[in-house]
Amino acid sequence: MQRRIGVHTSIAGGVSIALERAGELGCSTVQIFSHNPRQWQAVPLPEEQASRFRELRVLYGIDPVFIHTSYLINLAARSDEILEKSLRLLVREMDLADTLGADYVVLHTGSAQDSPGEARARAVKALRRVAGEGEWKAGLLLENTAGERGDISSTIGELAEILTAAAVPLLAGVCLDTCHAFSAGYDVADSAELAAEIERNLGTAKVKLIHLNDSKRSLGARVDRHEHIGEGAIGGEGLKKFVSHPAFRAIPLVLETPKKSEDDDRRNLETVRRLLRQ
């Protein structure tokens, strides 16, 4: 099968419009928010929007579909109020994903205000609670973060620790973000080393999605700043080495590169396709 390549498209105008955008860009996979990611309240999704979404997906052959969760969710929060709101919203994200027929939901596990170990333990407990709240077709993926202050899952080992400790079928695997990995100190271009690290800790089969982003900042900078493909510190060749490693060759790629206009998406997609052809 041809490699699945897509971008994160905007839902301005409705979720089905996000698929129209992906279709126009020639995407074979897509990531969207299912609601405004900066609000705790996810407004109800009109059924005609959801059914249009499911239709367009088949029409455009967009598969798999990924939903990125709200930035507000913090399963490691110390505040009971934030933690409860996070749990409720994550359950809602899973419900919305099933309504849309999405395959996976991508989550940044959380950020610690205290010791990362305790924060991870809280996140594990929270994930187990969410898993007890329902059964969903969509699977939940944990994304590696850039290693900024308080990040509780920026290393492969930490992701593996959370997956193993939570041990719930809800957790289908991980999403690997190349900008975040690089910021957290992994030399993405050294794909053999990274593949070995993933195989040792997680098993490559657990990687269901790659967020393909270049990085504005240097290796190990621990700052999350995405850059256009080939214009950042990883560079086009580095990214190419990573995604064409045999371990990662079949994993869908979704770009979360800077976007001032849809032309930016078109240009970055073209760069990726060119890199993969070379």
Ligand SMILES: [Zn+2]
């Ligand atoms: Zn990402």
Ligand SMILES: [Zn+2]
């Ligand atoms: Zn990021």
